Amino acid sequence: MRTKFDGKEIYVVKSEPDEERTYHCDALASRFPTATEIDYPAGERVPVDSAAAVVLTGSTAAVYEPEQYPWVDDQQALVRRLVERSVPTLGVCFGHQIANAALGGTVEHVGMTAGLVEADLDHQPLFEGVAPVVPALHGDAVTALGDGMESIATAPHADIFASRHQSAPLWTVQFHPEITAALEPRLTEDFGWESGRWSFGDVTAAVVFENFKSMAESAPAAADSP
Known part of the structure; x- marks a missing residue:
């Protein structure tokens, strides 16, 4: 049975164009097992009118490469519509970047970080029960917030490590709550992953997804189309 809030769906927007690296999107989607998956690079789109909540995954694409990935502009337009409609939305890594870019923020290449890092997380409902050690896997970063x-979080290598909208139900995290020890061999092979002095035993980042579900369920109903 699908998860629905008042007859509407949760959608997981999978944004990975490299078929060899969709495993991180699959790991995220597994946290929402009854949600509908949307393959954005393949041309699938979110029917916003039926959306109770939307989750935007990570990607090896860059938000500043619309010439190579034309769907990036479409996804930025999606973010703006979700904000206008007050549809609860969670952006992860690329999702964090594209949400801020869609609202006028800046995303830049800053160099690859692939490993466990210690973040300074604000006291937010999204981070309830989340330990400060989180999985990070990104070469780009938000350097200026969207309007x-x-x-709501910083890390030694990223001043804007998570963000939230001041009036719409939009939350974003630069880190990857879906990454677990099971993915470590692939991450090491593909990105040179290094856990450093921490282990996945220090990580509780996946709680972010449960917190988001609770926040989405308690958010006011999304606005109807005009």
């Missing part, structure tokens, strides 16, 4: 966004 209406505020930073």
Whole structure:
């Protein structure tokens, strides 16, 4: 049975164009087992009118490469519509970046980080029960927030490590709550993953997804189309 809030769906927007690296999107989607998956690079789109909540995954694409990935502009337009409609939305890594870019923020290449890092997480419902050690896997970063966004976490290598909208139910995290020890061999092979002085035993980042579900369920109903 599908998960629905008042007859509407949760959608997981999978944004990975490299078929060899969709495993991180699959890991995220597994946290929402009854949601509908949307393959954005393949041309699938979210029917916003039926969306109770939307989750935007990570990607090896860059938000500043619409010439190579034309669907990036479409996804930015999706974010703006979700904000206008007050549809609860969670952006992860690329999702964090594209949400801020869609609202006028800036995303830049800053160099690859692939490993466990210690973050300074604000006291937010999204981070309830989340330990400060989280999995990070990104070469780009938000360097200027989008309009209406505020930073809610920092890390030694990223000043804007998570963000939230001041009036819409939009939350974003640069880190990857879906990454677990099971993915470590692939991450090491593909990205040179290094856990450093921490282990996945220190990580509780997946709680972010449960917190988001609870927040989405308690959010006011999304606005109807005009």
